[in-house]
Structures are given as C-alpha cells and as structure tokens.
Amino acid sequence: MSPQKPPHDVVIVGGGSAGCVLAARLTEDAGTRVLLLEAGSSALPDAVAHPPAWPSLAASEAGWGDTTVVQQASGAPVALPRGKGLGGSSAINAMVFARGHRTGYDSWGAHGATGWTYDDLLPYFQRTETATSGAPGRGTMGPLTVGPAEPPNEVLLACLDGAVETGHRRAFDISGGLEEGFAPVDLNIVAGRRQSAADAYLAPALGRPNLDVVTGATAHRLIFEGTRCVGVEYGADGRTHTATAAGEVVLTAGTIGSALILQRSGIGAQDDLRPAGVDVFHELPGVGRNLHDHPRANLVHRTQRPVPEGRNNHGEVLGTLRSTADAEGPDVQIIFIDIPLPNPVAPVQNGFTIGISPMRPASRGSLRISSADPYAPPVIDPRYFTAQEDVRAVLSGIATARRIARSAALAGWGVEEVSPGPTAVDEKSLADHARRYFGSYCHPVGTCLMGEDAMSVVDSGLRVRGLDGLRVADASVMPSITSSNTNATVYAIAERAADLLRSS
Incomplete structure (x- = not known):
C-alpha cells in the first residue's frame, strides 16, 4: 500500500x-x-x-x-x-x-x-x-x-503615426501605468507563441x-x-x-x-x-x-492598400486619453486592430478597425x-451603457479616432470608414450606433x-x-x-x- x-x-x-x-x-x-x-x-x-x-x-x-x-x-x-x-x-x-x-x-x-x-x-x-x-x-x-509585437503590423504603425500627427503624445511605455498617449502595448507572446x-x-x-x-x-x-x-x-x-x-x-x-x-x-x-x-x-x-x-464600440475601415496579415494579436498599438480636460485620469482607450471586424453595415475583406472603450464605466x-x-447557466446582466457618461466617453473617443483615420499618415492606405459610415455625423446617430453595435472587451470585474x-x-x-x-x-x-x-x-x-x- x-x-x-x-x-x-x-x-x-x-x-x-x-x-x-x-x-x-x-x-x-x-x-x-x-x-x-x-x-x-x-x-x-x-x-x-x-x-x-x-x-x-x-x-x-x-x-x-x-x-x-x-x-x-x-x-x-x-x-x-x-x-x-x-x-x-x-x-x-x-x-x-x-x-x-x-x-x-x-x-x-x-x-x-x-x-x-x-x-x-x-x-x-x-x-x-x-x-x-x-x-x-x-x-x-x-x-x-512581456514586450511589444515583433515585428509590428505596418497599418498599426501608420495609425500610431496618425495619432501623433493629430496631437497626441507618443508614450514610451504605455503598459507601465504611468503614461498617457499612444504606443505599442506589451503582449504575452514569446518566440511567436x-x-x-x-x-x-x-x-x-x-x-x-x-x-x-x-x-x-x-x-x-x-x-x-x-x-x-x-x-x-x-x-x-x-x-x-x-x-x-x-x-x-x-x-x-x-x-x-x-x-x-x-x-x-x-x-x-x-x-x-x-x-x-x-x-x-x-x-x-x-x-x-x-x-x-x-464595452467596446468599433469603427471599421476598408482600405485600398492591402493590409498585411496579422502575425501577433491583431491589436498591437493602443492609446489612453481623457474624454474631457477635467477628467481625473485617462478614461478612454483607443486600440488599433489589423483586421476589419464584422460590422452591421457591409462586409469588409481588407481593412482595419479602431476600437473605442470607456475605461472607467459608470454602468x-x-x-x-x-x-x-x-x-445551469448563470444570469449575467452588466447593464452596458445604461449610464450616459459611458456613452459620452465613447463619443469623445470616436471623434479622436476619426481624426486619426483622416490623418496624412494613413492617406496612402486609401481609408474609407464603413461602420458606422460617413453619414453618421450627429451625436445622436453615433450614440445610437455605439449603444446598439458594441461588444464586450472581455474584462468583467x-x-x-x-x-x-x-x-x-x-x-x-x-x-x-x-x-x-x-x-x-x-x-x-x-x-x-x-x-x-x-x-x-x-x-x-x-x-x-x-x-x-x-x-x-
């Protein structure tokens, strides 16, 4: 025994x-x-x-x-x-x-x-x-x-250049918890795995x-x-x-x-x-x-120039920013994604996505x-976007993302916003789109x-x-x-x- x-x-x-x-x-x-x-x-x-x-x-x-x-x-x-x-x-x-x-x-x-x-x-x-x-x-x-993507995707580097071009800070270590701005983020990828x-x-x-x-x-x-x-x-x-x-x-x-x-x-x-x-x-x-x-809302873009195939996690560059000048800290994240995510407007075969998420949601x-x-399955109700301040934070991020997409750094890619699309310009239509077509960023706490x-x-x-x-x-x-x-x-x-x- x-x-x-x-x-x-x-x-x-x-x-x-x-x-x-x-x-x-x-x-x-x-x-x-x-x-x-x-x-x-x-x-x-x-x-x-x-x-x-x-x-x-x-x-x-x-x-x-x-x-x-x-x-x-x-x-x-x-x-x-x-x-x-x-x-x-x-x-x-x-x-x-x-x-x-x-x-x-x-x-x-x-x-x-x-x-x-x-x-x-x-x-x-x-x-x-x-x-x-x-x-x-x-x-x-x-x-x-942990460290940044090696090598980074070209379209995401262009988005980063666009963020800097439109007045945002180029951070040194966006993953460290001390900086605001845009930079390649650290990833849990070692030797390609x-x-x-x-x-x-x-x-x-x-x-x-x-x-x-x-x-x-x-x-x-x-x-x-x-x-x-x-x-x-x-x-x-x-x-x-x-x-x-x-x-x-x-x-x-x-x-x-x-x-x-x-x-x-x-x-x-x-x-x-x-x-x-x-x-x-x-x-x-x-x-x-x-x-x-x-929650995360997405701006999906079609490009005329082929986007290189993603070899890392698809979202290698992100930015943290404040939705208002008097915010206590960064409360919006913008992440650049090297694939066109599924969207409610039209299928996109070649392009990229800009994701916008309220980082300090009140809902x-x-x-x-x-x-x-x-x-038995649980009953899960996060009540996303029931607090109006979360919607306002996303609207701020959408405005920033659109300026980046229109920057000279991305002009050579032939960028066209598909979702929500160029006809969505007023605050109500953008807010309605964000509330209806969002997904979880998978961070429940x-x-x-x-x-x-x-x-x-x-x-x-x-x-x-x-x-x-x-x-x-x-x-x-x-x-x-x-x-x-x-x-x-x-x-x-x-x-x-x-x-x-x-x-x-």
Whole structure:
C-alpha cells in the first residue's frame, strides 16, 4: 500500500491566471500542500498557442460560452468570453499585458479597502514580469516575458503615426501605468507563441510533490464547519468528490465563477438565492452585485492598400486619453486592430478597425445563479451603457479616432470608414450606433467587491467577510475596473494574495 498523503493546506478553486499564480507561489514552500481544481481541461486546442487565432477560441472547448441577458442598450444579448481550462482567460484572451493607469486605482479604497493603491501593487506588478522594454519601474525577473509585437503590423504603425500627427503624445511605455498617449502595448507572446499563466507559472511547478492538480473538476459548493470553510464539493468523471483544506480555501474562478460558487453555497443576497432554491447560509448582499466591464464600440475601415496579415494579436498599438480636460485620469482607450471586424453595415475583406472603450464605466450590473444546479447557466446582466457618461466617453473617443483615420499618415492606405459610415455625423446617430453595435472587451470585474462596508464581499486581506478560512483572489474583488486591460492586474492581485496567505 502506498502511504496516505497528508491533507492539503490550501485548496484553490479555479486554474486561471490567479489560480496558476497562487499554486506556483504557495508550493515554493515545500511544507505547504496545495490542491488546484479546474473545471476545464489541461489539453487545450492547438490554436491557443497561435497568437492570431485567439478570436476563434471563445467558441471552442477552451471557453465557457457565456452570454448576457438581453441588454437594455442594444436589445440583444452580448457574448462574454471567459476561459475554461488551465490558464483560464489568459489562454484565450488577446494577450495584452498592461497595467491600468495609476489614477484608476485611486478609488479602490472608496469602500474601505486599504493597502491597494497603485504604489502598493507596484512590487507585485514587478514580480510578475520580465519586461523587454527596460522601462523604469518594470519587472526584470518575473515568470512572464512581456514586450511589444515583433515585428509590428505596418497599418498599426501608420495609425500610431496618425495619432501623433493629430496631437497626441507618443508614450514610451504605455503598459507601465504611468503614461498617457499612444504606443505599442506589451503582449504575452514569446518566440511567436502565446504565454499563458499555465505556461509561465504552473508548468514549472507541476513536478513539485506538494502540488496536486485536478482538471475536469466543477466546484459545486463550499463545505463549512460552523463559520469556517473546510473544503469544496466538486464533480469530476461523473462522480461527486470532496476536497478538504487544513488551512484555507481560495476562490480564483474569476468574476463570474467565484461569485456563482459563493451563491451556490448559500452566501449572497437572499433575493438572489431563494428564487434559485438555495437556502441562505451567510447573507452577504454584495455577492454578484457591482458587475461591470469595458464595452467596446468599433469603427471599421476598408482600405485600398492591402493590409498585411496579422502575425501577433491583431491589436498591437493602443492609446489612453481623457474624454474631457477635467477628467481625473485617462478614461478612454483607443486600440488599433489589423483586421476589419464584422460590422452591421457591409462586409469588409481588407481593412482595419479602431476600437473605442470607456475605461472607467459608470454602468453597473449583476450576476446570479439561475438554479442550485452547478451546471445551469448563470444570469449575467452588466447593464452596458445604461449610464450616459459611458456613452459620452465613447463619443469623445470616436471623434479622436476619426481624426486619426483622416490623418496624412494613413492617406496612402486609401481609408474609407464603413461602420458606422460617413453619414453618421450627429451625436445622436453615433450614440445610437455605439449603444446598439458594441461588444464586450472581455474584462468583467467587481462581483466580490473588496472593502469594509456593508456591500463588500471580501476585506482588505481578501477574506470573505464574516467567515473563516475562505478568500477570493481574482478580478471579482476589484472595487472598480482598471483603466486598461485587466489581466496584468489580476496577476498582481494573485501575487499579493500569495503573500497574504503565507503570512496568515
């Protein structure tokens, strides 16, 4: 008989960006036994490694296939991609690795959270990365190798020149969180291949005897003794299993998954739980609330000159800017995309897209379980563009994008705007177009809000309020969304969570 293994000290639920970081960091201590549970597979489609193929991944087995309810703004549901499998969304996203601008973290303490400013997070940002730019304040010894596209697409460089020509600052390091302006953005692409959290963090740790990884494991509910979380019930291979934790359980299932697991365990607002047939175990009204995301409107252009085939992530250059002179920080992102995205006006065979997204959206929505069944789809309602200030921010970005498209730097490409098109010139028609024909930028956050007030779900130490032995450490804890793509911040949250767990 083989000797029985000791119980796990920490059970991590969710093998995405945060889960991979925690599994790797915690098992650096040989005396800490860790179990990582992931609902998806360890064997992902070959296209995952091929950067230009990422738009196809959300509809593959590497994605959950979530959609929102019909949105008030558009009258239609919106696809909300999230990763399923080791690496999570870092295995299917567009590989942009950028810290939010430092001003975007200033409001994180509004609900009482302490120790989560940009300066507090900076050591953890640095710990994640080896930045090839060599810019001040960037990491030099982290697991992730990040840098601009090599080589960049010609049409995107022309867009960058157009931005500078029309009066915008050429940033040196747009990914570092300190600059505004336009520049090539850092990407999680190494030697022409995607580098996910599973690649950078988890794979080097898989040989450690104190780490166990179970894939195909869907978390059903949390198990408690009194108010202490002692384990997780999960389904795998058609059977129900129990994993116990001598120390703590950490939810890293993302903004959608972590909140759903709490709700299925009876933790949340009674108005959400009882209609789903779940008894209230611990009332926390903030669970599933505060859901928000970056919506993105697109200006699609046809060009007479052939656009080179995209070899990287298609969106290699972006800009951050303020929609008004008195904005507290950059609140609009413009990203140049080397393919003509599908649009409602006319198909485009050759061209490019300029995406515009409000980076500090005011619109807030909710998430709730539809049933106690862990395999039932959730009810997701981000309520995109229900706040008028989000529409105004996009209108500002559209005006900027159009000036760039008309610049001399792009004149040689023979640019023609197809969607919304040259006839859409007044504010109402542009606002209507943005509200109707937007998509998710795939950055949902906030459903397990961090703070110390009544609507907070976790405290400043990421502990679920009112319970013991249970933390959440992923994008769901962000009180407000970062003013850029969110994945780099998720890595930093997880790095800090590892320190918090080690010191507890």
